[in-house]
Amino acid sequence: MVSKAKIKYLKSLQVKKYRKQEQSFLVEGAKSVQELLGSSFEVTWVGGTEHFLQAHARQFASRKIEAVEVNATELAQLGSFQTNETVIAVAKMKQNSLPDLKNEFALVLDDLRDPGNVGTIIRTADWYGVKNIIASDETADFYNPKTISATMGSFCRVNVFYTNLSEFFRENKLPVFGAVMDGTDVHQLDFGKSGLIVIGNESNGISNEVSQFVQQKITIPKFGGAESLNAGIATGIVLDNISRSRK
Numbered sequence: 001m002v003s004k005a006k007i008k009y010l011k012s013l014q015v016k017k018y019r020k021q022e023q024s025f026l027v028e029g030a031k032s033v034q035e036l037l038g039s040s041f042e043v044t045w046v047g048g049t050e051h052f053l054q055a056h057a058r059q060f061a062s063r064k065i066e067a068v069e070v071n072a073t074e075l076a077q078l079g080s081f082q083t084n085e086t087v088i089a090v091a092k093m094k095q096n097s098l099p100d101l102k103n104e105f106a107l108v109l110d111d112l113r114d115p116g117n118v119g120t121i122i123r124t125a126d127w128y129g130v131k132n133i134i135a136s137d138e139t140a141d142f143y144n145p146k147t148i149s150a151t152m153g154s155f156c157r158v159n160v161f162y163t164n165l166s167e168f169f170r171e172n173k174l175p176v177f178g179a180v181m182d183g184t185d186v187h188q189l190d191f192g193k194s195g196l197i198v199i200g201n202e203s204n205g206i207s208n209e210v211s212q213f214v215q216q217k218i219t220i221p222k223f224g225g226a227e228s229l230n231a232g233i234a235t236g237i238v239l240d241n242i243s244r245s246r247k
Helices: 004-012 016-022 030-037 050-055 057-062 072-078 115-127 145-151 165-171 231-246
Strands: 024-028 043-048 066-069 087-092 105-109 132-136 159-163 176-185 195-199 216-219
Touching: 004 016, 004 072, 016 024, 024 030, 024 145, 030 043, 030 087, 030 145, 043 050, 043 072, 050 057, 050 066, 072 087, 105 115, 105 231, 115 132, 115 145, 115 231, 132 165, 159 165, 176 231, 195 231
Parallel strands: 043 066, 105 132, 105 195, 132 159, 176 195, 176 216
Antiparallel strands: 024 087, 043 087
């Protein structure tokens, strides 16, 4: 049984203001919570079905995590997804720390507003072994429940650092590639051994403030009639071509 106070607290974590205030966030669904329990995130509370709690009882005990049994109906009320019938968890946010970028490729998200897109990009980055993402302050919140859900657990392995991009680029020493409509074909470009890949806003592309730092414009060639590509899909195509060029 979950108390009214706890329900109110869990509901508050669906709002960015209160997530920031509490320095905590929600993770919903068996797949994502299992990934969470195996990660370095500090987990403070879990509400799950009897089966899930029994399966992970040792982890809860060893890490001193408060675990409460709830049914499927309660789970639908506690979280933001009606389809979650297994478990919901609360974890502590990590410090927003600038990664030490050296001989690697990292993504830069310039004002991406859709949490589903951001989550998909995190999941795609994880697939291609990209460990770090730099995001503008305006980009959708990493800890938004929709972002976390869309990562399918990849939020545990990919670091997202939020900052003022202009300030970041002034200190950057890696090559900067920008995904635009009129650049060099990604299928023909040698990306080298490291760099930053800038993905722009869903509607407006890369901002003027950031475009001045782009050293190499890149384009995914179009063969049909679609006006544009989803940001997550475009990111996957670019990362796949980077992987090919490195081989």
